[in-house]
Amino acid sequence: MRLKIFCSAVTGVLAFLFVGPVFAQEAFPSKxxxxxxxxxxxxxxxxxxxxAAPKMSELLGKPVVVENRAGATGTIGTGAVVKSAPDGHMLLLTPNQPxxxxxxxxxTPYDPSKDLAPVATLGESMNALVVNAASNVHSVADLIAAARAKPGAVTFSSSGQGSIGHLTGELIKQLAGIDMLHIPYKSAGQSVTAVVVEEVTVSGSSIQQSLPYIKAGKLRGLGVTGVKPSKYLPELKPLAEQGVPGMAITVWYAAYAPAKTPRAILHTWRETLLKAFQDPAVQQKLDSVGIEWMWQEPDQISARIEKELGQWRKVVRAANIQAH
Structure with missing residues (x-):
């Protein structure tokens, strides 16, 4: 009799250990x-x-609320997600800057390699190197020659100290072996306008920002920062093929959860994001603003973080950039 009671107790404990977590995972999302x-x-x-929020809400059966927490190059909102409970109810969606x-x-108040669990990469865009349409600079070779002829006379704009445009310009300088003077502005729009009105020589601005001016004949595109041509400006070759060896910079958008979020919940989010972002209406709208669909799994994102973090640390040290 005692043996039967003991066996029943053991069976109950095992059922709790192995079945209980399944029920807990099945409860996601609970709010x-x-x-x-x-x-x-x-x-x-x-x-x-x-x-994508309406489709995600439909798939998950709970409201999906988009919350903006801006500031400090994206680190405030990123830090908030890092500190949140690892239960899958808060997700981060950001470009690679923070x-x-x-x-x-x-x-930063977090270690991107340890404090975040990558979920998926969802899109990518790249920058275009542009000059004024009336400029004597007609190619990347012309730009490099001008910078070498008069070091510091060629100026490049960005949306601010430490911005992606600033770091991209510094990387071009280092890879091409040239000197250009950085002129920071308060926004990406002002950075592009500065080239249009000839306040600066060149800008490595987003294709979304520069494309209307290129089409209007006010700016001339020299090349793109990615490893392949952009479908939005297919006539422009990558800078890596035009005298800037090793240039491979894109803006990529990915989703992250707090570290220690259960794998089953991360999988649920991954499946949800894939279905939501493959919706034709979502794809069409993103395409219209210059964001190309790209899907990457967590292992690929982790490897990319390590590679690019090392790259930007070298650029910052070499250029002695002080973030303001």
Whole structure:
């Protein structure tokens, strides 16, 4: 009799250990979900999240709320997700700046390699190197020659000290072996306008920002920062093929959860994101603003973080960039 009672007790404990967690995982989500965008409303990551949120809500059976927590190069919102409970109810959607650039510039309240669990990469865009359409610079070779002829006379604009445009310009300088003077502006729009009105020589601006001016005949594109031509400017070759060896810079948008989030929940998010972002209406809208669909798994994202974080740390040290 005692043996039967003992066996029943053991069976009950085993059932709790092995079945209990399954029930806990099946309960996800148990409340409304939040997608944190560490940037102001209206930008690419905000657009991505708001376009896909209705479909994600439908798939998960709970409201999906998009929450903007901007500031400090995206590190405020990123830090908020890092500190949140690892239960899958808060997700981060961001371009790579707070993941691989900000930590190279200044101390961040998180380690992107340890404190975040990559979920998936969802899109990618690249920058175009542009000059004024009336400029005597007609190619990357012309730009390099001008910079070598008068070191520091060629100027390049960006949306601010430590921005992706700034770091891209510094990387071009280092890879091409030239000297250009950085002129920071307060926004990406002002950075491009500065080239249009000939305040600066060149800018490595996003294709979304520069394309209307290129089509209007006000700017001339010299090349793109990615490893292949952009489908939005197929006539422009990568800078790596035009005298800037090793140039391979894109803006990539990925989703992350807090570290220690259960694998089953990460899998649920991955499946949900894949279905939501493959929706034709979502794809069409993202395509219209220059974001190309790209899917990467967690292992690929982790490897990319390590590679790019190392790259930007070298660029920052070599250029002696001080983030303001």
């Amino acid at each position: 409304p979900l939040r997608i944190v965008i560490p940037w102001p409303p209206g930008g690419p990551p905000d657009l991505m999240a708001r376009l 993941i691989v650039m900000a930590p190279a510039l200044f101390p």
